[in-house]
Structures are given as C-alpha cells and as structure tokens.
Amino acid sequence: MFNDFKLIDGRPVYIQLKEYLKRMITNGHLLENQKLPSTRELSTYLSVSRNTVLTAYADLEQEGLIYAVKGKGNFVSQVETFNAPSIQLNWKDKINGQTHLADELDLMKHGVRWNHDMISFNSIAPDEKLFDVENFKRAFLNRMAIEGNIVLNYGYARGYKPLIEYLLHYMEVKGVDIRNKDILITNGFTEGLDLLLSSIHKKNGRILCENPTHHTALKLFRLHGFEIEGIDMEDDGIDVSKLESSLSKKEYDFAYLIPSYHNPTGIVTSSEKRKEIMNLFSAYQLPIVEDGFNEELRYSGSHLAPLAAFAGAGNNVIYLSSFSKILFPGLRVGWILADKDLIYYLESMKRARTIHTSTLDQAVLFQYLNDGCFEKYLKKAKSVYKKKYELAVHSCLQAIPYKRITGDGGLHLFLQLENNIDSRSLLEKCSQKGVVFLPGDVFYTDDSGKDTLRLGFSRLKEREITQGIKIIGDTLRNDFGG
Amino acid sequence: MFNDFKLIDGRPVYIQLKEYLKRMITNGHLLENQKLPSTRELSTYLSVSRNTVLTAYADLEQEGLIYAVKGKGNFVSQVETFNAPSIQLNWKDKINGQTHLADELDLMKHGVRWNHDMISFNSIAPDEKLFDVENFKRAFLNRMAIEGNIVLNYGYARGYKPLIEYLLHYMEVKGVDIRNKDILITNGFTEGLDLLLSSIHKKNGRILCENPTHHTALKLFRLHGFEIEGIDMEDDGIDVSKLESSLSKKEYDFAYLIPSYHNPTGIVTSSEKRKEIMNLFSAYQLPIVEDGFNEELRYSGSHLAPLAAFAGAGNNVIYLSSFSKILFPGLRVGWILADKDLIYYLESMKRARTIHTSTLDQAVLFQYLNDGCFEKYLKKAKSVYKKKYELAVHSCLQAIPYKRITGDGGLHLFLQLENNIDSRSLLEKCSQKGVVFLPGDVFYTDDSGKDTLRLGFSRLKEREITQGIKIIGDTLRNDFGG
Known part of the structure; x- marks a missing residue:
C-alpha cells in the first residue's frame, strides 16, 4: 500500500498526497474506519516532510474524508461509493442529424493525416515565431x-x-x-x-x-x-x-x-x-x-x-x-x-x-x-509574409503546370491544375513524399473544384516553400504527365 | 482645419495622427489631390514632433492614402468614398422567434434597474476583492x-x-x-x-x-x-x-x-x-x-x-x-x-x-x-464566504418573516415569503429604499414561485448584508403587514 505514490514536478507535494489519498478513499481502496499510518510513519515511508502529511491529513479531515480520534490517530470516514447498476447508453444513436453532419464536415477529423516532419501547406494561421x-x-x-x-x-x-x-x-x-x-x-x-x-x-x-x-x-x-x-x-x-x-x-x-x-x-x-x-x-x-x-x-x-x-x-x-x-x-x-x-x-x-x-x-x-x-507588429508581419508570398508565387510559376493561379497577397495561393487532374490523387502521391496541402473541393458550394488546391505558406520556412512546391510540381510531371 | 485633432493618453501620437488623417480622407473631408501641410507646418500647428508627422505620412503613403511628389509635398490619393443608395432594412422583422424569445428572457436587459449605490443581492458572482x-x-x-x-x-x-x-x-x-x-x-x-x-x-x-x-x-x-x-x-x-x-x-x-x-x-x-x-x-x-x-x-x-x-x-x-x-x-x-x-x-x-x-x-x-x-485560494474564499453565509442566515432568521428558507452554504439563500406576498411588489418597494434582489419566479418552470426571492451575498460587505436584509424585513412588516 502507498507504493504507487509518485510525485510530479511543479505541483505542491501536500496537494499530490491529499489527492492520492482522496482517490484511494473514493475508489474504495481505503475502507471505512480503516486506520491511516501516523504522520511520522507516512512521511518516512514516502520520503516527504512530516508537515506535508500533516497538511494533507488536515485538508482531508476538513473535507470530511477522514476523522481524527484523539490519542488513536486518523481513520477513513464513511464515504458513499455506491455504484448504481451500471448502464451503457449508445450515444451515437442519441446524436441528431446536424451533429452527424458537423462530424462529417469536420476537416480536422477527416483530413489527410500528416506529421510535423512533413511540409504542410494546410494552414493559413499566422507564424507563431513572429x-x-x-x-x-x-x-x-x-x-x-x-x-x-x-x-x-x-x-x-x-x-x-x-x-x-x-x-x-x-x-x-x-x-x-x-x-x-x-x-x-x-x-x-x-x-x-x-x-x-x-x-x-x-x-x-x-x-x-x-x-x-x-x-x-x-x-x-x-x-x-x-x-x-x-x-x-x-x-x-x-x-x-x-x-x-x-x-x-x-x-x-x-x-x-x-x-x-x-x-x-x-x-x-x-x-x-x-x-x-x-x-x-x-x-x-x-x-x-x-x-x-x-x-x-x-x-x-x-x-x-x-x-x-x-x-x-x-x-x-x-x-x-x-x-x-x-x-x-x-x-x-x-x-x-x-x-x-x-x-x-x-x-x-x-x-x-x-x-x-x-x-x-x-x-x-x-x-x-x-x-x-x-501597428508595429503588422509592419514586421507584412514584410515577412510579403517575402514568403513572392517566393511562393515565383516557385509556383516555375514548378507547377497550372491552369489558373490566384492570390493577390495574404497568406495563401489557390491553384487550378491542368487537364482536370484530381487534387486528391495528387495529394495522396505528394503526402508519400512528405508534402500536404488542402484539396480545393472542400471550399466549393457544388461538386466542382476537384482540380484545385490551396497552398498556405504563412507558417513555412522559405526553404520549405520552394522545396514543397517543387515536390508538388515534380509529382505532377512524373505521376500525372502534367 | 486640423483644429479638432485631440490627443488621448497612452497611445502613440503618430498612430493617432495617422488615424485622424485617414478618417479625414475616407470621410471626404480631405479631397483627392489636395495638398497636405508640410511636415514642418503640421508639427508646429499641432505641437507634435516633426518625426511624428513624418512617420504618420510614411504610413499613409504605404497604405495608399496619400502620395508624395518630389519637391512639391504630399497629396491625398484617390480614395473611393462612393456611397451606394443608402438602404434601411428593418432588422427587427428579420429576427427569428428564438431570438425574440432570447431577448424576452434576457434578465440583464429586462431586470429591475439598479445602480452601484444600492445594496444588490442580485449577484452570485464571486467577490472580486478576494x-x-x-x-x-x-x-x-x-x-x-x-x-x-x-x-x-x-x-x-x-x-x-x-x-x-x-x-x-x-x-x-x-x-x-x-x-x-x-x-x-x-x-x-x-x-x-x-x-x-x-x-x-x-x-x-x-x-x-x-x-x-x-x-x-x-x-x-x-x-x-x-x-x-x-x-x-x-x-x-x-x-x-x-x-x-x-x-x-x-x-x-x-x-x-x-x-x-x-x-x-x-x-x-x-x-x-x-x-x-x-x-x-x-x-x-x-x-x-x-x-x-x-x-x-x-x-x-x-x-x-x-x-x-x-x-x-x-x-x-x-x-x-x-x-x-x-x-x-x-x-x-x-x-x-x-x-x-x-x-x-x-x-x-x-x-x-x-x-x-x-x-x-x-x-x-x-x-x-x-x-x-x-487550493489555497479556496481555503481563503471558503472562510470569507462562510462568514457571509452565517451572517445572511442569522439576519434573515431575525429580520424576515418567511414561510421557508433554504441554502446549505454556497453564495446565496432562497426565501419563500409568508401569506403569498408577491416578491416583485416587495422588490419595487425595496428598490425605492436602495435594496434589490432577484424575484424567484424567473427560476420556476411553471407560473409558481411568485412569493419567492433569491439573496446572493457573495459580493456584499458584511454591513450591507445585515442592513439590506433588515430593509427587506422592515418593508415586509410595514408595507405588507408581514
């Protein structure tokens, strides 16, 4: 008993001890009227100060979880841990149509998986380094x-x-x-x-x-x-x-x-x-x-x-x-x-x-x-993003065979591919090479836009922008005859 | 011109000047191609540093609101201030039933008006002094x-x-x-x-x-x-x-x-x-x-x-x-x-x-x-609120003729008045004497509770609690024969 007590850094020890004991009591591992170790015993056993144990015990008593008997020590109070007959509802069936639709349209859940080693053109969030x-x-x-x-x-x-x-x-x-x-x-x-x-x-x-x-x-x-x-x-x-x-x-x-x-x-x-x-x-x-x-x-x-x-x-x-x-x-x-x-x-x-x-x-x-x-931040941000923007435009014009490219500034470009190439197929190939982007169809009100994609460059390093766009271009040429 | 420029404290002066000029341009008080005062003139006239004016002009130029002609000075750019035929929609008619209901049930909008000189038992928010x-x-x-x-x-x-x-x-x-x-x-x-x-x-x-x-x-x-x-x-x-x-x-x-x-x-x-x-x-x-x-x-x-x-x-x-x-x-x-x-x-x-x-x-x-x-804050807060709670209970028992009083702690008490006294009538009288509370009917699922009220004491001083409750009690006795 008490051998699974483990301390984490940065949180007062008496609170950790109190919570540990409280959990043992509420989940029934310490039983009603069971005697707790003396503060001296517990402090030695757990290698914490005696004051820590005293404070933890005092708090537990105040919360009604333990009681002290003069000259005898501390005991576990009666704590209701009654469990009703456990019932299992099927929550999926209790969700309405609107919410099922929200789940279906949730890009964060159902988008292409990627990790931080990849070059991701998904985001148009600001660069946190700025x-x-x-x-x-x-x-x-x-x-x-x-x-x-x-x-x-x-x-x-x-x-x-x-x-x-x-x-x-x-x-x-x-x-x-x-x-x-x-x-x-x-x-x-x-x-x-x-x-x-x-x-x-x-x-x-x-x-x-x-x-x-x-x-x-x-x-x-x-x-x-x-x-x-x-x-x-x-x-x-x-x-x-x-x-x-x-x-x-x-x-x-x-x-x-x-x-x-x-x-x-x-x-x-x-x-x-x-x-x-x-x-x-x-x-x-x-x-x-x-x-x-x-x-x-x-x-x-x-x-x-x-x-x-x-x-x-x-x-x-x-x-x-x-x-x-x-x-x-x-x-x-x-x-x-x-x-x-x-x-x-x-x-x-x-x-x-x-x-x-x-x-x-x-x-x-x-x-x-x-x-x-x-005002000051905006000046700095604009100059950084402008550079990235110009680099992204330049790289696309060089590397990607496109039908249409738009983006008058901001943090992203939008491309329509040549020859009705499906951007989701392109994404599949590119993600194997460590590059992801957002297929453009998710932005369309109808079923069109299958040959489009959005490239967000705000959070990428300049090197990643050129490299990522080059990989997309190479993939288009090699795998799609673009 | 420029005589309505007024500085406020704590905001960079060049931004204030820039915004002032931008507003004059966008609302048409400065006209296209109009020459702006020289930076020297404007700085003297407005009693700001010449650098302030220089920075403001530079920013305005960068935003495309003014243009500089070498050797001649700064001029207002062409700024579209076109107003479409102004149309007035009746938004009240464009609001749906749910929103009209939200407005109707909005206690903050339609509750009894009170000011900060009054003793208000309305709130059960924490005391910010704590x-x-x-x-x-x-x-x-x-x-x-x-x-x-x-x-x-x-x-x-x-x-x-x-x-x-x-x-x-x-x-x-x-x-x-x-x-x-x-x-x-x-x-x-x-x-x-x-x-x-x-x-x-x-x-x-x-x-x-x-x-x-x-x-x-x-x-x-x-x-x-x-x-x-x-x-x-x-x-x-x-x-x-x-x-x-x-x-x-x-x-x-x-x-x-x-x-x-x-x-x-x-x-x-x-x-x-x-x-x-x-x-x-x-x-x-x-x-x-x-x-x-x-x-x-x-x-x-x-x-x-x-x-x-x-x-x-x-x-x-x-x-x-x-x-x-x-x-x-x-x-x-x-x-x-x-x-x-x-x-x-x-x-x-x-x-x-x-x-x-x-x-x-x-x-x-x-x-x-x-x-x-x-944990530490809670101990302090509990001891303060407990005192207020005990005082509020004590004061109610002494001063208010009630049918039922509940509240096992927390930050408020709930009272049911004797003889079906309407708490909104009581509130009206009390508010004239500088005391307000929440009529209990707003908490009921049906039309009942007209003889109830909630007293939140968390944000009141101890003196205000006793005094406020005494005024409610006196009003009940004097005006309602309670």
Missing part, C-alpha cells in the same frame, strides 16, 4: 495593474467596453459610417457568423456566396440548413453578371462575401466591383454579410475600403472580423459591426449561449492595440 | 515563459491538453470512473449546455429538472424548444417520489440536476437521495445532465460525491462544470465530462461554432491550478 510575446506580456501586466479584479470577473455580453470603443473608432477610420451602428464582441469570427445564422429569420432559406468560399462558413451554412448558391470568381472578384442573374431569378436571405484576400482564392475584389455589388444589393434591398478576413494584410497598392464603408448610412452590411488571423488566434476575439437594432438582438443570443467573451482576452487585446503594438 | 491577482499574474508569466508562442496560436477544439489531463485527474479524485470518458473544454458552463442541447436528438422533446432551477439553463431549454417538467424540491433535494411518478407517466430525453448548492434554493442533495436518483435513472435508462455548480464550496460536513461518481462505470451522466463561479468568471472556461462517444460528436459542434476556447485562458488557468493556487 509573435510579439514581449509586448503581449507587457500589455497583460499593464492591464492587470489598471483593473486586474475587473478583468477577472464577469463582464458584459456586448463586450469589454474599452475594446468596443476602440473597434468603433477603428472601423470609423476605415471609412465606415458608425452612426446607428453598434458592435458585439464574439469568440472569433466563427461564433459571430454562427450567432447571426442562429438569429435571423430564414425567410427563403437561401443564400449567395462566392464559389469557392471559406470552408468554415460553408459548414455553418449547411449546418443551419441553408440552400447555397455559389457564384464564380473572376480575377477581380465575384462575377457580377452571374450574381445579378441569380438575384433576378430567385429570392435570397443574404449574401456572404469576402472582399479581401478571399479564402481560398486570395483574390481582392476591386473597388469598381465593390461599387457594383453595393448598387446591386441596394436595388434588391438585401443584406450582405462581409467577412473582413485579413483585410489588414495588404502588402501594397491603393487603399480599399470595406463594403461596410461603401454602404454609407445604409444598414444592410453586417461586418464580421477578428484580429486572430494575423495577431493571436489563441485569443478568441472577433466582432460584429452592424445596425444597432440587429446588435441588440444578437446580444441576447450571445448571452444565452456563452454569457460573454473572455474579459481577459478582450482586455489584454485592447491594451495591446491601444499601445500601438499592433 | 481574487488572487498576484498568483494569477505569476501563472500567466510562467506559462508564457514555457510556451508563449503556442499559447497565442490556434489550439484544439477538444481543449488545451494539459488542462484536459488535469481535469480528468481532478474528476478521478472526486471518485469518478474516467475509463471510457473524455473531456471537452467549453466557454464556461453555458456553452457546454448549449452545445449539448444542440447536439442531442430530441426524441421526446421533454426534459425533467428541479423546480425551481438555474435560470440560464431554463432559458436554454426554452430556446431549444424543450417541454420542461419541474419537480418540487424538498429540503434534502428533489422530491424523489414525484420524480418517479413523472418518469412513469411520460417519456423524457434526460434530466438536468444541480446536486450541490442548487441554484436558486441553495439545497445540497443528500447522499441517500443521490443513490435513489441514480437507481431510478438506471432503471429508466435515462441520461442525467449534472451541473457541478459550486460543488467546491462546501464549508463543512461530510464528503459528497457527484452523481458522475455514483454512476460508476455507467455512461449516463454528463457532468458540466466550470471554475468560474468561484475563481475567475472573466475567464470563460468550463468543461463537459462524458462518455467518449458523446464527446467525439460534441467536439465537432464545438469546432463548427467557436473553433476552440481561448488557449490563453485555458493555459493560464491550468498553470494556476497546477501550481496549487486554487
């Missing part, structure tokens, strides 16, 4: 010094007020008319979109989006039971004449658009197209859900305002974004900027579902932004 | 030193692995058989319950719970369209014979139970009742959703295992909890412990809806727990 950890720590300590107690207690469903004020100003600077608009802070972009889809009345149950489009959004549209009409992408954004034709034929609830560094194609919608789109949706009196994804990552070129700015005093654009894609994805902070009335209702759904977004995350992010650290 | 901010900071810095880059990047939908391991062990120590069980980390208890309700197949669309019960849970059951059968509470837990009678009459999908410091009654279900409940649900092969709410806050008395422990190797208990209620509510971290198969599916819903819970929150919480700080 993270500005020192300024982040400083922001944390500064904020804690200002209002540590408040940061750690309940906040408001709407969000942390200084962050909301900051973001309203941030959007105003982008040219957005913020009168009669408001902001709701969310657990990243994804919760924002899910809340919105959960809250709006499905009048037609039909939506428009670019084809291909962001996989997570597509998954949520499907989980919410929407019929999805995808519109082809031209090199300067969505095909507006096809968009117009769709709008004239059927009724839609809204459109979901990613005007900048569109995921997965990397296309930036031109200023002219932004105007045409806004005119069209004004004419049809339809809302647009604008995904502000990576808008900040413009490496060069002229300023481009979000659709929310083009809408002027109008209230039909719902702008969703987050800093996570560039800054710190581990902090789940996003926001919805929309008409005040809409935010009023979304706030109640947010409260019902998650009470509010982590005050800690919001407060530290606010401090970091307000201190001007984001 | 927060162990120093150790929390230390935990943050320690974790950041160990893996700052990882903490700030994307994590797993399932949760932060060290925290999951910690919690599995934590539950095992409570006597739970963790074989074939798993854990999903959630944004607090609330997201856990919402995920579960979103994922399970509504076979009968009917559930059982204690009456009264946790308002947030009740709200979620209603939002998910469940028919709710509330079972009366006896002083040692749910009325088991009524529970049995309900089970024998209709089919249910599951029961939701709060065995410890039940919200709102504060009752701790006895060990005997826990056994009876488990036997009953084994016989009916029904799942129990156990709310581990404030289980840690036991001030004295014998050890009580959660229902999840009583279930033994059975898999019909889904245990939901969070440390937020005692520790740091501003961190939104909760967990679901349940059968592996169930967690497998819930993971995909979690990923679809919020990707994952803040890695920062999880990692710092893990470090704080693992360092043994929670």
